[in-house]
Amino acid sequence: MTTNTPRVRFAPSPTGQLHLGGARTALFNWLFAKHHHGKFLLRIEDTDRQRSKQEHVDQICESMLWLGLTWDEGIVYQSKRLDIYQKAIQSLLKTDNAYRCFCSKDDLSRQREEAQKRGDGYQYNQACRNISEDVIEQKLSSSTPFTLRLRVPEKVITFKDRIYGEINVNTSELDDFIIARTDGHPTYNLVVVVDDDDMGITHVIRGEDHISNTPKQILIYDALVLPTPEFAHLPMILGPDKRRLSKRHGATGVQEYRDMGYLSEALNNYLALLGWNPGTEEEIFSLPRLTDVFSVEQIQKKPAVYDEKKLQWVSGQHLFKLSGKELMTGVRSIFPDWQKNEEDTYIENVCELLKLRAKSLTELKNISTYFFKDPKSYEEKAVRKRWKNDSVNSLVKQLLDELTSLENWTESGAEISLRKVAEEEGVSAGKLIHPVRLALSGVSAGPSLFAMMKLLGKETCLRRIETALGKLPTL
RNA sequence: GGCCCGUUCGUCUAGUGGUUAGGACUCAGGGUUUUCAUCUCUGCAACAGGAGUUCGAUUCUCCUACGGGCUACCA
Known part of the structure; x- marks a missing residue:
């Protein structure tokens, strides 16, 4: 009678999309099954004819697949039994x-x-x-x-x-x-x-x-x-107001998290930490790693409060581990047409360069715009601070000339040119770096300027600097 | 109302009959960096309250308070 391999199930009722609480229940079941080399089954509790909808079944399955929580046998529908x-x-x-x-x-x-x-x-x-x-x-x-x-x-x-x-x-x-x-x-x-x-x-x-x-x-x-x-x-998952997690706390559906650009592995990781801990100080887990260390004994009794800030942190940690190629694929899983006309290698390099600065795929996409389009405007605050007056223009003009004649367009080549101009003009490198960053990206924050220059390419850099010279400091 | 469950920093949590009650996120400040981010350092911050047991309770027991769940011809 006693079976060695456990069989567990996740049994949602298809009256809505898969929400965070359901996802965690599914995850814990799945982890338990996989940890013990057992089976994880899915059962749809659709005996409430009025409220059950096929679209919800589809949505739930899709969400679970996205999370990587695959079920081992055919789906059991109660309405058929x-x-x-x-x-x-x-x-x-x-x-x-x-x-x-x-x-x-x-x-x-x-x-x-x-x-x-x-x-x-x-x-x-x-x-x-x-x-x-x-x-x-x-x-x-x-x-x-x-x-x-x-x-x-x-x-x-x-x-x-x-x-x-x-x-x-x-x-x-x-x-x-x-x-x-x-x-x-x-x-x-x-x-x-x-x-x-x-x-x-x-x-x-x-x-x-x-x-x-x-x-x-x-x-x-x-x-x-x-x-x-x-x-x-x-234990339940509670909203920040200590009440049961619901719509009024913002996003609660798994698909909404996917659409916001969170990685499924990050969401699993965060969800696992809600009411469970590994007994060590390890916090960032892949799904296989989670499967290894998961145990029911470490599950908490008290309800856990959902904290989006920590989710974001976990998400950033996972994002950073991905390659440029994986990130590009990730962004395109949400925005299929993202930069379809660009070279894949170029996009991958952009992702690689920016990944440390993004908490989500969406954010990554948002902060990458200037790698694909010349800036249309310049961050006002940064202009006031970094491009105060015409003296900047003459300085940048010097650099433009220097860069124009630069044959070997590399990261260090660009850096050497810039520092040389700065030295000749008797100013600190920063006096040049900041305005150039503004000219190239339109914003004040971003990755290493010289890495940016290398990636953008000579032609683009020269063009953008020239454009900026014509527009700044006048707004 | 009744029944069940729970209560360590703001949040996620570790922990023990004697600890400076530890870590993580957040927040604040410092360092690193051309900026931002990362990284790093420092700081803020908790045992719900009251009895009892005990030489000693955050830890064990009881009570109270607070929170959550259930109390359908829903699941």
Whole structure:
């Protein structure tokens, strides 16, 4: 009965896009499976016909693929397994673990409202728990709609959570909860149990919001005489206001992070750090490395607050590790037409030169514009500081002449020329470097000027310097 | 309201019955750099509160406070 290789699953309901919390749940499941050489399965919980949408299924799958969280077997759709749930339902009815409840929805919600008004906790009054066969026959023959409720026994349910430890719940806190609706469709707690058993799930790793569902599910496992899997509940991810992460905290969808230019590996890395730590001071992980060091024991109990600043830092760390070629490919994965007319080698060199200065692919793209187009304007503040008056023009003109005659256009060649002019004119190199940077890029910040010059090429540099001489210092 | 879970710098976290309570991000300042970024150094900053156990509690127990989750014919 005991299997050595764990089988875990991620079971989103397709009522929206994959968000950060879901992504982390998927990631932890995936890491657990891979770490133990087990299987990671995907199940779509689409029994809510109204809210489930195929586009969300597609979006979720796409997001998971982008994150690199691939699933090992075919996707299980609950909507296609209705007959299997029926069998479980019939069996529960036959064994008297479930009973028909003929109470109307309206009556029940009225009772609930009244209980709430009194400030009491509502529980189903078990009106139908022990009605006689005769009454049942009568209701059935008159086609009175009914739901099926689990006959919850009186006991204390104990289970061991891999993260929270032992949890005890007295069933007196539980309803005879509904396991099948009036239309015969099963409800969540029932399908989860049937599916998890059917899929051979050994470890249920899910959000902490399911912790209170667990005793209910254990009751169903027992009623169905099925072995219970192990449980591990993950703490929630909170927004900066300490409330559950949601739209009002800005981006929450995985795809939005991709579109903002974050690398999937960086997002995985950051998500892993939210509620988990390796037990060492290592912080930057590739997915394989994460798989190696991951362990459920290091997962935190308390909810973690999402911090975009740290995500950005992690992202920058990952970005820096990529080659120019990988970065170019990355930017084009978001902006397919990015610099399509340029030489790949040139773009790669640009990326290589700028990667230390970008936290995301989008930022990388944004700060690279002047490598592809002459600056249209010049940063005003920088002009005031670096190109105060016409004396700068004569200085730059000197350099322009020197550069024009420079035959060997290299980084050091450019540097030697510039320093030579500066020395001849009796000024510090900075007096020349800053204005030239402005002329070439239009901005005051950027990589080494001489590396820039080398990359831009002689022709472009001369042209831009000439243009600037004509436009500055007048704005 | 009831039940379950939690509480170390602003945030992510390490940690122990006796520690100067450590690291990372952020922020501030210094150094390096032609600028920015990187890098580096320094600084700011935490054991929720109260009892109890103990020679000694951040660490163990209880209570309170606060936070989160659940309390559907949603999942």
